[in-house]
Amino acid sequence: MGVTERKEREKTEMRELITAAAMKMFLEDGYAKTSIRGIADAIEYSPGTIYLYFKDKDELLYEVQADAYGRLLEVFQKEATSTDPLERLSQIGRAYINFGLNNSELYDLMFIIRSPMNVDEKLHKVNGANCLNFLIECLTDCISKDLLRINDVQQATLQIWSTVHGLVSLHLRCRLKIMVESEEDVPQVLIKTMEDYLAAVTK
Amino acid sequence: MGVTERKEREKTEMRELITAAAMKMFLEDGYAKTSIRGIADAIEYSPGTIYLYFKDKDELLYEVQADAYGRLLEVFQKEATSTDPLERLSQIGRAYINFGLNNSELYDLMFIIRSPMNVDEKLHKVNGANCLNFLIECLTDCISKDLLRINDVQQATLQIWSTVHGLVSLHLRCRLKIMVESEEDVPQVLIKTMEDYLAAVTK
């Protein structure tokens, strides 16, 4: 009886249909401005249907978050390929910053949005952990080769993540306007700040 | 005819009444969860009245933001008093982090919340600028005495602000749960990370 399997398949297809539409709209308009009704319209179903596949709007968020972390990981793997761990660290930093600037609404729901973290604890530890590990491995490499003025991997991870996240999120929330005059200079300024930081903590 | 003056005074008193209630509720429940109706109830006026004194909810936000920056500045002035610029820098960092952790909802509306920046450009450049200048002066001091491995004041400001903001905001949005196991360790971890950073960039 392959009917239950088909039903199962249809169910996941429907979830993917919804997720895809949600991802598209989240990217364009952001999480907050995207309404369930809007998503329902886009896939030509009624609002109520979405609640047959997702508990609430947050669960939809988690699904898209997982996707987003996957994308970031892909960017890391594509952009940060140097065998020199210090150069690779710089590549990771640049990739992260550019990802944030070029996918601001995605970055928002990945790292800025408030999300009930009961679910998050599990979900973040899948794709999100992969992104983090990419950085951790690089830093482990740097530290084992005694290239940095920081000896603890966790501390180093926290430092660089905070730095790049701080830069990106302050900019996305327009809080850097006091410091950086011209808007179009932002990408370069952020990247320069990150690289100056790396230079300062490099032995 | 002192009547127009009294009217003026009553008008500002009413604004302050609203702002105070808003501040209280923003602190307790956050900006998003505080409704205009709730504020109106608290001061025993009708919802419509608030719109006679504030264009919209955002304008109320700006008013409270200004207050909040003032508070942060006070904390800086009280906590960061060392004559040694390096020690003072550390004091600023600790004060900033503790302020964020102890006033999470306030920190949120100061540095994380999305706010239309047409108004912000002006408003941020008053109290917000004073806070920033406190840091800038300290860093100018450090750099002029050749204590840091960073030579540019703007770069140094951006680095340390990003670092501490990154730490605080990642934690407030529960994104550090992947890295820091125990919740109660967070304050110490954040401060240690900040001080390790300072140590690394110190000559």
Added chain:
DNA sequence: CAAATATAATGAACAATGTTCAGTATGCAA
């Protein structure tokens, strides 16, 4: 002081939101 005018406050109404649920339609099994 009384009437006319200006100002202040109200609260019902609007549109949009996330979410629910009784009802309807569809497809599968007997």
Added chain:
DNA sequence: TTGCATACTGAACATTGTTCATTATATTTG
């Protein structure tokens, strides 16, 4: 063909920010 389970609908609910005709209050004028 009949009965049942599953899928879907869309109206309804509560809540949100915001507006505006109406009412109440206060001030100025005659």
